[in-house]
Amino acid sequence: MKFSNLLFISMFQFRKNALGYLLACIEIFIVVLLLIYVLSTIRYYNIPIKTLEHVESSRLVNYGYNKIQRSDAELKAAILAFENYAYNSSDISRIGRTGWIRTSILKESVKDKGLEQFPDKTGSDPEDPYFPGNNALVYDRLIAEKFPLTLEKGYQFTTYATDEGCIPVILHSQYMDRFNVGDTFRVRLQWADQWARDEYDACEAFLTVQVAGFLNKSNYHTEIGAGGSFFTADMLVTNAFNCDMILLRDENANFPVDGYDFMISTFLIEVSESSGAVERVINQLSPTGFCAPLGNVIDDSVYMLKQKTAKPIINLIILIIVAAAAIGGINGMNQISQKRDFGIYYICGATWGNCIKTDILRNVLIITIPAVLSGVLSYFLFRSTETNVLNLWDFIIAIGVIAAIYIISSLWYVINLQRMKPADSVKEWED
Amino acid sequence: MSIIELKNVIKTYYTGSEKPVHALRGINLKVEAGESIAIQGVSGSGKSTLLNILGCLDALTEGEYYLDGEKVQFSNNRHIADIRNKKIGFVLQNFGLLNDRYVSDNIALPLLLGNMSKSKADKLAMEAAKSTGIEKLYGKKIKKLSGGERQRVAIARAIVTDPELILADEPTGSLDKATGEQVVEMLVKMTQSGKTVIIVTHDDSVAERCGRRLYIEDGLIREVI
Ligand SMILES: Nc1ncnc2c1ncn2[C@@H]1O[C@H](COP(=O)(O)OP(=O)(O)OP(=O)(O)O)[C@@H](O)[C@H]1O
Numbered sequence: 250m251k252f253s254n255l256l257f258i259s260m261f262q263f264r265k266n267a268l269g270y271l272l273a274c275i276e277i278f279i280v281v282l283l284l285i286y287v288l289s290t291i292r293y294y295n296i297p298i299k300t301l302e303h304v305e306s307s308r309l310v311n312y313g314y315n316k317i318q319r320s321d322a323e324l325k326a327a328i329l330a331f332e333n334y335a336y337n338s339s340d341i342s343r344i345g346r347t348g349w350i351r352t353s354i355l356k357e358s359v360k361d362k363g364l365e366q367f368p369d370k371t372g373s374d375p376e377d378p379y380f381p382g383n384n385a386l387v388y389d390r391l392i393a394e395k396f397p398l399t400l401e402k403g404y405q406f407t408t409y410a411t412d413e414g415c416i417p418v419i420l421h422s423q424y425m426d427r428f429n430v431g432d433t434f435r436v437r438l439q440w441a442d443q444w445a446r447d448e449y450d451a452c453e454a455f456l457t458v459q460v461a462g463f464l465n466k467s468n469y470h471t472e473i474g475a476g477g478s479f480f481t482a483d484m485l486v487t488n489a490f491n492c493d494m495i496l497l498r499d500e501n502a503n504f505p506v507d508g509y510d511f512m513i514s515t516f517l518i519e520v521s522e523s524s525g526a527v528e529r530v531i532n533q534l535s536p537t538g539f540c541a542p543l544g545n546v547i548d549d550s551v552y553m554l555k556q557k558t559a560k561p562i563i564n565l566i567i568l569i570i571v572a573a574a575a576i577g578g579i580n581g582m583n584q585i586s587q588k589r590d591f592g593i594y595y596i597c598g599a600t601w602g603n604c605i606k607t608d609i610l611r612n613v614l615i616i617t618i619p620a621v622l623s624g625v626l627s628y629f630l631f632r633s634t635e636t637n638v639l640n641l642w643d644f645i646i647a648i649g650v651i652a653a654i655y656i657i658s659s660l661w662y663v664i665n666l667q668r669m670k671p672a673d674s675v676k677e678w679e680d
Numbered sequence: 681m682s683i684i685e686l687k688n689v690i691k692t693y694y695t696g697s698e699k700p701v702h703a704l705r706g707i708n709l710k711v712e713a714g715e716s717i718a719i720q721g722v723s724g725s726g727k728s729t730l731l732n733i734l735g736c737l738d739a740l741t742e743g744e745y746y747l748d749g750e751k752v753q754f755s756n757n758r759h760i761a762d763i764r765n766k767k768i769g770f771v772l773q774n775f776g777l778l779n780d781r782y783v784s785d786n787i788a789l790p791l792l793l794g795n796m797s798k799s800k801a802d803k804l805a806m807e808a809a810k811s812t813g814i815e816k817l818y819g820k821k822i823k824k825l826s827g828g829e830r831q832r833v834a835i836a837r838a839i840v841t842d843p844e845l846i847l848a849d850e851p852t853g854s855l856d857k858a859t860g861e862q863v864v865e866m867l868v869k870m871t872q873s874g875k876t877v878i879i880v881t882h883d884d885s886v887a888e889r890c891g892r893r894l895y896i897e898d899g900l901i902r903e904v905i
């Protein structure tokens with residue numbers, strides 16, 4: 250049958266029960282929106298588990314000092330214990346960071362420095378007041394003592410006194426011929442406590458920094474861990490230097506950012522799968538009474554992650570069932586009134602196949618507009634928020650689920666129509 | 681050549697566990713083009729069953745049905761849909777119209793199903809509406825029309841494809857006497873242009889207007905002279 254005629258006849262169904270179709274449209278709109286929402290939350294909850302794929306096979310022990318406040322002495326002991334053990338043990342396979350920190354230099358504040366000639370800054374958007382961000386690190390006295398910086402030029406952390414209101418920074422050696430010790434400029438500091446977060450979803454602070462020194466060239470340029478993946482224990486320190494800028498934090502200096510130093514504070518240690526490894530790691534790292542509880546903390550948080558992940562999946566299943574029931578209900582209602590119409594089409598020379606085609610086409614017409622609308626809306630609502638991360642697959646899956654519900658309902662209708670004798674359908678509306 | 685020839689047509693309904701219903705027990709019938717025929721009989725005698733088979737709405741159980749010299753193959757859905765679309769016009773007691781649609785859509789429906797373009801179908805539908813005197817109602821919705829007007833829309837739809845055979849099942853059943861007479865008048869008049877008209881009716885006065893009267897009794901045909 251000609252498509253234009255098929256389309257025209259399938260439109261008959263719309264005006265017949267305009268309110269019903271409006272309701273169906275609204276319902277599809279809401280269901281698609283909800284589906285995308287649930288899918289995007291699943292994606293969000295899955296990110297940590299995805300990043301830490303090894304969670305299942307091995308286990309993770311948290312190592313850190315900032316989140317649980319401890320005395321310096323305790324922390325030092327813990328770090329030492331960790332270092333000694335991590336370097337020599339085959340139980341610890343890899344170490345990863347759990348968050349990221351970046352600094353972007355305000356163009357206005359470095360006008361005459363010619364930074365736009367740097368390869369990593371040439372592509373910068375001229376409209377953007379900041380240069381593209383680079384990895385950064387916050388260094389405090391404790392870390393400085395454990396991993397002292399080797400400088401090409403300038404002053405060590407403890408020996409440099411900055412101007413009032415400035416944060417001292419050690420710059421990468423590539424800046425050496427552009428800046429002098431004592432120069433000040435503005436930066437935007439951004440950080441997030443999870444690798445998966447993007448810049449739109451990060452915390453930020455605006456700082457005036459003052460150059461205290463420049464890193465030794467040999468400190469730089471290791472790519473490992475740059476993308477946020479795991480790196481081996483012995484590369485931990487080199488990786489820490491794989492950044493443009495090290496912000497120095499004196500305990501007495503009023504660092505204006507709260508929670509800034511999680512960056513160094515939270516590492517994830519992947520423990521190998523060999524039997525008893527986790528116990529050994531915890532035993533070895535617990536002389537200070539510090540790592541063992543943290544080990545439990547991370548176990549708990551992994552467990553919580555899984556629970557969080559499970560919940561949206563259950564939501565999704567419930568949502569699909571409810572959506573199927575509701576849409577099936579609306580469709581079923583329409584189909585009862587459609588039987589009579591299809592009987593009429595049949596008498597006028599349609600096959601049941603033609604009738605089904607008008608049914609399918611009608612469904613496509615109903616689905617398309619609300620599905621597209623809710624897809625577009627969800628892009629603005631859930632693109633990247635506290636609890637959602639949106640992805641093209643979310644749209645595809647959501648619209649696919651709705652389409653599947655309709656296809657199943659149409660198929661069900663085909664089966665029913667074929668069982669029905671034509672004469673009966675005629676009778677049905679003769680009555 | 682006869683337009684319709686039924687050879688020993690049997691129709692049996694098998695309804696699950698109940699006893700099979702023998703609705704037609706061996707119908708032999710020849711109808712010439714241009715005839716008007718009334719089919720009468722008590723309720724449940726098989727009138728509608730016969731009309732449904734003639735209209736290719738229901739398959740026969742045994743026997744043969746030749747329409748226009750060609751054997752009807754009930755197992756071929758496209759084939760019988762094509763016959764319904766091109767060769768047969770149906771008029772029913774309860775009109776069988778799309779009540780929420782316009783008169784124009786209802787009349788044009790068989791043409792659209794027969795793959796005609798919308799504009800051409802509209803033109804022919806308007807002509808059919810004129811020939812049944814409802815051109816003034818053309819843009820109205822069916823649910824706004826009276827019974828008599830609806831039946832005239834149904835007749836317009838039945839003749840819009842210029843079929844050879846018009847089948848009417850109790851076309852006056854839902855109408856008052858005067859309107860019913862007009863409708864029958866209109867149907868019978870179509871034989872003048874060579875169409876064959878078969879009307880199932882309870883009403884003797886309707887049957888009297890037809891050229892030939894058949895009685896169905898117990899699934900068998902008896903001709904009344
Ligand atoms: N789909 C069906 N299934 C089972 N039996 C049926 C079916 N359709 C009709 N019958 C039976 O076949 C017989 C003939 O029915 P039909 O509808 O042809 O009678 P009718 O002469 O048109 O009656 P009426 O004047 O009441 O319309 C009846 O006994 C009826 O019960």
Ligand SMILES: [Mg+2]
Pocket residue numbers: 727728729
């Ligand atoms: Mg009947």
